[in-house]
Amino acid sequence: MELVRPILTVDIxxxxxxxxxxxxxxxxxxxxxxxxxxALIGGYVHPEEDGSTAAAAVRVLRDKAGVETxxxxxxxxxxxxxxxxxxxxxxxxxxxxxxxxxxxxxxxxVALPLRExxxxxxxxxxxxxxxxxxxxxxxxxxxxxAFLLPPAFTLSGxxxxxxxxxxxxxxxxxxxxxxxxxxxxxxxxGSASKASARPAQLYRLIELGVVEFDRTL
Amino acid sequence: MELVRPILTVDIxxxxxxxxxxxxxxxxxxxxxxxxxxALIGGYVHPEEDGSTAAAAVRVLRDKAGVETxxxxxxxxxxxxxxxxxxxxxxxxxxxxxxxxxxxxxxxxVALPLRExxxxxxxxxxxxxxxxxxxxxxxxxxxxxAFLLPPAFTLSGxxxxxxxxxxxxxxxxxxxxxxxxxxxxxxxxGSASKASARPAQLYRLIELGVVEFDRTL
Numbered sequence: 001m002e003l004v005r006p007i008l009t010v011d012i013x014x015x016x017x018x019x020x021x022x023x024x025x026x027x028x029x030x031x032x033x034x035x036x037x038x039a040l041i042g043g044y045v046h047p048e049e050d051g052s053t054a055a056a057a058v059r060v061l062r063d064k065a066g067v068e069t070x071x072x073x074x075x076x077x078x079x080x081x082x083x084x085x086x087x088x089x090x091x092x093x094x095x096x097x098x099x100x101x102x103x104x105x106x107x108x109x110v111a112l113p114l115r116e117x118x119x120x121x122x123x124x125x126x127x128x129x130x131x132x133x134x135x136x137x138x139x140x141x142x143x144x145x146a147f148l149l150p151p152a153f154t155l156s157g158x159x160x161x162x163x164x165x166x167x168x169x170x171x172x173x174x175x176x177x178x179x180x181x182x183x184x185x186x187x188x189x190g191s192a193s194k195a196s197a198r199p200a201q202l203y204r205l206i207e208l209g210v211v212e213f214d215r216t217l
Numbered sequence: 218m219e220l221v222r223p224i225l226t227v228d229i230x231x232x233x234x235x236x237x238x239x240x241x242x243x244x245x246x247x248x249x250x251x252x253x254x255x256a257l258i259g260g261y262v263h264p265e266e267d268g269s270t271a272a273a274a275v276r277v278l279r280d281k282a283g284v285e286t287x288x289x290x291x292x293x294x295x296x297x298x299x300x301x302x303x304x305x306x307x308x309x310x311x312x313x314x315x316x317x318x319x320x321x322x323x324x325x326x327v328a329l330p331l332r333e334x335x336x337x338x339x340x341x342x343x344x345x346x347x348x349x350x351x352x353x354x355x356x357x358x359x360x361x362x363a364f365l366l367p368p369a370f371t372l373s374g375x376x377x378x379x380x381x382x383x384x385x386x387x388x389x390x391x392x393x394x395x396x397x398x399x400x401x402x403x404x405x406x407g408s409a410s411k412a413s414a415r416p417a418q419l420y421r422l423i424e425l426g427v428v429e430f431d432r433t434l
Contacts, residue, residue: 008225074293074294075293077294086262092296
C-alpha cells in the first residue's frame with residue numbers, strides 16, 4: 001500500500017539583536033495560502049537538491065534572505081493536518097542567530113521586534129515562541145549570545161547580548177569575572193573598537209561553535 | 218510544480234532501567250530493507266489517522282511494543298537521501314522512558330543494554346547516541362530519571378536511576394538533601410516497599426510531568 005506522503009518543509013527563526021532588542025526575520029507572503037500575512041522564511045524540502053533538512057534550511061536562508069549564518073540549529077518539528085491548509089504537513093524548524101546589521105535590505109523582508117511577532121501565518125507564533133524559549137534557556141549555560149554579535153566584539157557588547165536575552169541587567173564586574181573563568185573569549189591582539197572616543201578592547205570567541213558550560217552564567 | 222515528497226517516519230528510543238543498566242528496545246526486522254537486523258521501533262507517519270508525529274509515535278509504541286509511556290519527548294529529526302534505501306526520508310525521533318519490567322514479552326522485541334546497541338539498522342546507532350546524550354544532559358537538572366521507575370519508588374531507587382544515567386555514584390545523604398530542597402517528590406502516606414525485610418518508605422513525583430530545576434543535581 002502506497003500511503004499519501006505528508007508535505008515536508010523547513011522554517012527558520014532568524015534572530016537578530018537590533019536597537020537593544022531581539023528581532024525575528026519575517027516575510028510578507030505574496031501568494032496563497034495566507035497571502036499578505038507575515039510568515040517565517042521557509043519552504044519545501046527539495047529531495048533532488050537538499051542533502052538533509054539542515055541543507056534545505058541553509059538554501060532557504062541563502063535564497064530568501066541572502067544570508068549565511070554562523071549558527072543554525074534544529075529547534076524541533078511541528079506537524080499535523082491543520083497547521084497548513086495545503087494538507088498534512090511536517091515542518092522541521094531551525095533557529096539561526098545573525099549580527100544585527102548583516103541582513104541585506106529587501107523590500108519584502110521585515111525585522112520584527114520579538115515582542116511584536118504575533119499573528120504570524122500558519123503556526124509560526126508557536127514556532128517563534130519555542131525558539132525564543134530555547135535560545136533563552138541555552139544562553140544560560142553557553143556562548144550562544146555571542147553569535148548575535150560580529151566575530152569581533154567588546155566585552156560590554158557581549159554583556160548586553162546576554163542582558164537582552166535574559167531580560168535583566170547583569171553586574172558588569174561579576175560578568176567579567178565569569179567570562180574570564182569560563183575561558184570563552186580571547187582579546188584580539190592590537191585591536192580596539194573605534195565605536196567610541198575611548199576605544200575598547202575587541203574580543204573573539206576561542207571556539208568556532210557554541211560552547212556549553214557546566215554551570216550557568 | 219509538484220515536487221517528489223520525501224518519506225516521513227517516526228523512530229522511538231525506548232529506554233528502560235534493567236539490572237542496574239540502561240536498555241534500549243529494538244526489534245528484529247522481518248522484511249527488507251535491512252531484513253534480519255535490529256532496529257528501533259518505528260514506522261511511517263499515517264496522515265489519515267495520526268494527528269501529529271507525536272501521535273504517530275504513540276500509535277507505534279502501542280502497536281509494536283504494546284506500551285503506553287508516561288514520558289515521550291521529541292528528540293530531533295534525522296533526514297537525507299542515504300539513511301534509508303527506500304529514498305529520501307525524514308524521521309522524527311522520540312525518546313520514551315519506561316519502568317524496567319513494564320514491557321510485554323514478545324518474541325521479536327529485544328531489550329538491549331545501551332552499551333551493546335551498536336550496528337543497528339539505518340542510522341539508528343546515531344539516533345540512540347543522541348537520545349542517550351539528551352537524557353543524560355537533561356537528567357542533570359530535572360526529574361527525568363524518575364520516569365524510569367514505577368509511579369511509587371524508594372529514595373534509593375531514585376538515586377540509583379540518577380547514578381546509572383550519570384555513570385557515577387552519588388553520595389546518599391547529599392542526594393537526600395538535594396531532593397528535599399528541590400521539592401520534587403512526596404512520601405506516599407501509609408506506604409512502604411515490601412521488596413526487603415526492612416521496608417523502605419515509598420515516594421511519588423509531585424508533578425505529573427518532568428520538572429526542570431534551575432540548578433544541577
